Amino acid sequence: MYMLCCDLEGVLVPEVWINVARWTGIDELKLTTRDIVDYNALMKRRLEILKQHGLTINDIQKVISLLELMPGALDFINWLHGRVQMVVVSDTFREFADPLLEKIGWPVLFCHHLTIDKDGNITDFNLRQTEAKKKVVEALQNLNFKVIAIGDSYNDITMLRQAEHGILYRPPQNVIDDNQDIKVVASYSQLKHLVSEILETNSL
Amino acid sequence: MYMLCCDLEGVLVPEVWINVARWTGIDELKLTTRDIVDYNALMKRRLEILKQHGLTINDIQKVISLLELMPGALDFINWLHGRVQMVVVSDTFREFADPLLEKIGWPVLFCHHLTIDKDGNITDFNLRQTEAKKKVVEALQNLNFKVIAIGDSYNDITMLRQAEHGILYRPPQNVIDDNQDIKVVASYSQLKHLVSEILETNSL
CATH class of the missing domain: 3.90.1470.10 (thrh gene product, domain 2)
Known part of the structure; x- marks a missing residue:
């Protein structure tokens, strides 16, 4: 799966x-x-x-x-339902993400969290673990999943390389230049096409 | 977290x-x-x-x-949003679950899958791995999450025991009798109360 x-x-x-x-x-x-x-x-x-x-x-x-979602993001997430399950893997913080997660239907998010005092001041940040994104992929692989990973920046590269299929989504040119072997897509419609192709050419 | x-x-x-x-x-x-x-x-x-x-x-x-959801299930799931993230851990099959997942907002599901021929005949079943439920809890713990696990039957017990907090939800009497050390709740409102208590008495 x-x-x-x-x-x-x-x-x-x-x-x-x-x-x-x-x-x-x-x-x-x-x-x-x-x-x-x-x-x-x-x-x-x-x-x-x-x-x-x-x-x-x-x-x-x-x-x-x-903040508004990227145009087409919600359609992309809804398109995934019933095709392949999605988890969100981010270097953001739990306390930042909730308003965004609500807009995309509360997908599961693997991220970090903040320390906040009683007055709402952010006093510290807590990384869940080092190499957090890559480790989520490894954990899923240990549960016998194959992984398609999508990211746009340097902090996604180890996750993309650990996954069976890593995809860069609209990355900056320097990220493309430094990772010329990783597939790049420029739109959600290209992303849908590529994900379909992966799912169709590989059995469950 | x-x-x-x-x-x-x-x-x-x-x-x-x-x-x-x-x-x-x-x-x-x-x-x-x-x-x-x-x-x-x-x-x-x-x-x-x-x-x-x-x-x-x-x-x-x-x-x-x-099939209808259990009365109160959707309210319980919506109540969790922003409090604690939920994944569904089941011994069902991917191909059975989709109509149910749609009704509860497409949460992530860890389960097994079927082999189906071109005519729709179910020719085989494929367990994702042995001790599948327990291994999901272990994977999340390796990602530095603490886990609250909820189940109702014998096939949930190793998952409940692996979790930091295991809860039996309306189990049959024989499951209660055989696992007298595991907390039992009889309604979603009791479940909400217990989950709140766990989250409040344990920091992120």
Whole structure:
């Protein structure tokens, strides 16, 4: 049997931090792992900025609740039902994701979580485990699933390589250049076509 | 973080084979693991009976599509959203489950699958792995989740014992008698109360 592991931000929904930066007007929150390579250092900086500006989890959740899904994302998810099961695999945080998950029908999400004090201040972040995305694929393979994995960025590559079928969905050019052996698709209709092809040419 | 592993038949939906027996009028399909202890022998007998009567996957799916959820099941599932994530863990087959999953919003299902020929005859059944339910709990624990598991019968016991919190939902008296150390609940409202209690007394 197949299971589809799908990244969240950049594939089904827009990038959360870029939109938090846009809505709050705090340009420094636009920083990504392309600017600060060390993810832990980047997250620490983000939490410092939130603290400086007195922004709580409620403010962030408000911004996230205003985000629209990528056009076509809901249709893609509904198309999967009855064809192949999907789990969402993301480096986001549980507390950020709920407003987004609600919009796509509450799929299961494998991600991290935050530490929040009684006033709603985000005091720390907790990675569920190292190499979290890849390990979800491995866990499913140990349960005798074959995995189709979809992602768009550097933090998806080990997951895509671990899966039986890894697909890059609208990645930036540098991710394509650095991973020329991984299939790239540019639209949900191409993605549907490729997923159909994989499911049809491989038995349950 | 917590993940809830919920059995399907007997907890969220009625027993499939008992209803297939009822709708087809074939009494022998009422046989369960209480009559034939060896699950493989039981499934082989069931498939023989379907063959004798010329019943295909389409007939079975039609019966299943007529089944109603347990009263309160959908409300329970919706109540979980945003509180704790749920996956469904069942010894049913992929091809039986789809009409039921649609009614409860397509949760992820860990189960087995059938071999079906081009005419829709069920020619074989394929267990995803041995001790399939317990192994889902172990996989989630390896991904650093704590697990609340809910089931109603003997085939759930190893899953319930592997989980951090195992709960029997309206089990038959013999299952209660044989597992007196496992908590028993008799309604979804009791289940909600117990799940809330677990989530509140244990941090993320």
